Amino acid sequence: MAETKYIFVTGGVVSSLGKGIISSSIGKLLQARGYNITIQKFDPYINIDPGTLNPYEHGECYVTEDGLETDLDLGHYERFTGIRTTHANNITTGRIYKNVIEKERRGDYLGKTIQVVPHITDEIKRNIKQLGIKYKFDFVITEIGGTIGDIESAPFLEAIRQFKWENEGNAINIHLTYVPYLSAAKEIKTKPTQSSVKQLQSQGIQPDILVLRTEHHLDDSIRRKVANFCNVAPDAVIQSEDMPSIYQVPVNLQNQGLDEIILKKLGLPVGERPGLGPWRNFLDRREKATEEVHIALVGKYDLQDAYKSILESLAHAGVYNDHKVRTHFINSEQVTADNVATLLSGVQGVVICPGFGQRGIEGKITAARYTREHDIPTFGICLGMQMMVIEFARNVLGYADANSREMDETTRHNVIDIMEEQKAVTHMGGTMRLGAYECDIRKGSRTWEAYGRQEKVFERHRHRYEFNNHYTAQYEQNGMQCVGINPESNLVEIVEIPQLKWYIGTQFHPEYSSTVLRPHPLFMSFVEAAIAGKQPC
Numbered sequence: 001m002a003e004t005k006y007i008f009v010t011g012g013v014v015s016s017l018g019k020g021i022i023s024s025s026i027g028k029l030l031q032a033r034g035y036n037i038t039i040q041k042f043d044p045y046i047n048i049d050p051g052t053l054n055p056y057e058h059g060e061c062y063v064t065e066d067g068l069e070t071d072l073d074l075g076h077y078e079r080f081t082g083i084r085t086t087h088a089n090n091i092t093t094g095r096i097y098k099n100v101i102e103k104e105r106r107g108d109y110l111g112k113t114i115q116v117v118p119h120i121t122d123e124i125k126r127n128i129k130q131l132g133i134k135y136k137f138d139f140v141i142t143e144i145g146g147t148i149g150d151i152e153s154a155p156f157l158e159a160i161r162q163f164k165w166e167n168e169g170n171a172i173n174i175h176l177t178y179v180p181y182l183s184a185a186k187e188i189k190t191k192p193t194q195s196s197v198k199q200l201q202s203q204g205i206q207p208d209i210l211v212l213r214t215e216h217h218l219d220d221s222i223r224r225k226v227a228n229f230c231n232v233a234p235d236a237v238i239q240s241e242d243m244p245s246i247y248q249v250p251v252n253l254q255n256q257g258l259d260e261i262i263l264k265k266l267g268l269p270v271g272e273r274p275g276l277g278p279w280r281n282f283l284d285r286r287e288k289a290t291e292e293v294h295i296a297l298v299g300k301y302d303l304q305d306a307y308k309s310i311l312e313s314l315a316h317a318g319v320y321n322d323h324k325v326r327t328h329f330i331n332s333e334q335v336t337a338d339n340v341a342t343l344l345s346g347v348q349g350v351v352i353c354p355g356f357g358q359r360g361i362e363g364k365i366t367a368a369r370y371t372r373e374h375d376i377p378t379f380g381i382c383l384g385m386q387m388m389v390i391e392f393a394r395n396v397l398g399y400a401d402a403n404s405r406e407m408d409e410t411t412r413h414n415v416i417d418i419m420e421e422q423k424a425v426t427h428m429g430g431t432m433r434l435g436a437y438e439c440d441i442r443k444g445s446r447t448w449e450a451y452g453r454q455e456k457v458f459e460r461h462r463h464r465y466e467f468n469n470h471y472t473a474q475y476e477q478n479g480m481q482c483v484g485i486n487p488e489s490n491l492v493e494i495v496e497i498p499q500l501k502w503y504i505g506t507q508f509h510p511e512y513s514s515t516v517l518r519p520h521p522l523f524m525s526f527v528e529a530a531i532a533g534k535q536p537c
């Protein structure tokens with residue numbers, strides 16, 4: 001395609017409407033037509049990236065292969081489209097200002113007064129354009145975080161207004177709103193949508209397409225009414241009803257011709273509607289899977305979004321194993337030696353979750369001990385792997401005070417230690433071991449089998465501490481094998497106990513790279529092992 005096309009996705013009325021899912025679905029539909037696409041998110045907060053945010057503030061922190069800590073929506077982008085995102089795909093207000101201030105200090109602005117318009121808005125536009133040009137994408141879909149009317153989003157909206165005007169014919173705005181149903185009046189209300197569009201128009205942006213989020217089906221008269229009030233053609237008013245699975249959203253939008261409307265608005269040929277074959281197969285298989293497998297997530301954040309990628313990875317693996325994965329959150333702060341058997345009764349697999357800090361770690365260690373001693377399939381991820389290692393040191397190697405330096409700086413048995421390059425770190429933000437690193441897998445190990453006998457994998461990291469190689473031989477002699485090693489640094493990336501059914505811990509986060517069409521091999525194999533352990537009814 002000669003010129004890159006730009007799609008801006010904004011949201012109105014309320015937050016949490018699922019702009020990320022809509023943006024991902026649009027990406028999927030355009031990709032199915034053979035276009036080279038990417039999805040970018042602008043977050044209107046001042047943090048440089050969400051890496052320092054507590055998951056209670058902003059859910060999971062997702063990590064790109066090139067090592068950026070990002071918003072969890074980037075996880076949706078990757079899971080839907082299979083494309084890999086980078087540093088250029090998530091930009092916050094903080095980063096925009098940082099770039100502008102750095103340029104100002106360098107003297108790039110030649111004595112000018114630096115202002116929101118044009119300097120901040122130009123920097124926003126540069127970040128949108130650059131992505132399309134640098135990687136030669138046919139489409140750049142840019143999701144603007146927050147809700148229309150927020151003070152924080154104003155510079156982004158102004159940048160979109162200018163961008164649309166400067167790139168007429170090559171840029172459109174899709175506005176997502178909420179249409180509530182008032183049960184007392186038994187009526188669907190379009191007024192919030194009208195107000196939201198008016199607000200957008202007052203900022204100089206006319207939406208080209210509206211996507212209405214609704215819990216009830218909207219009939220044509222509602223769509224026509226909205227179209228009429230909002231200067232949008234009736235066929236460009238699309239509805240996005242609640243679906244049993246987020247992965248049904250692209251199909252629902254395609255049934256209403258959303259991709260065709262986008263192509264028409266951007267002056268592109270429409271052609272045949274693509275079949276979405278493998279995607280539909282996934283949905284069919286998901287639908288047909290009626291048997292359940294129960295997996296416990298032992299973690300400290302009692303909040304769905306904190307473990308988003310793990311939940312999705314388990315769901316993907318469930319579908320391809322023809323099972324529904326039922327996850328049970330177990331708060332690690334409440335796990336004790338006395339109640340662990342009861343808390344884990346009825347589950348066929350246990351994930352020991354990632355995390356930071358002291359809170360809840362003893363519960364994770366107790367869970368790791370119980371599943372090791374009772375041979376329940378267990379998957380330890382990052383901090384979860386570290387807890388498996390500490391548990392083994394305390395109860396098998398006999399080091400009762402074994403710990404991680406993160407939790408106890410003075411421990412004599414620091415089986416998890418601070419990484420050498422981390423010792424000098426003074427700033428918390430963006431300074432961990434981040435992004436994808438190579439890992440060599442020991443031939444013949446359980447992990448090697450699980451990976452489909454691959455001897456080299458590339459997985460994403462986000463941690464400061466590591467397995468202490470001083471203890472490697474002792475672990476190996478006593479039954480815990482270090483089967484994944486970074487070839488450059490010799491860091492231990494994977495441990496396993498081959499005598500058990502499935503007891504594997506990874507220092508990296510495999511959950512970041514599971515996608516709908518390519519479930520992650522470790523999650524596949526873990527779920528398979530959990531299913532195999534089900535008691536016959």
Ligand code: GLN
Binds near residue numbers: 356382466
């Ligand atoms: N807190 C641990 C570390 O920094 C583990 C981090 C994680 O689970 N992502 O090494």
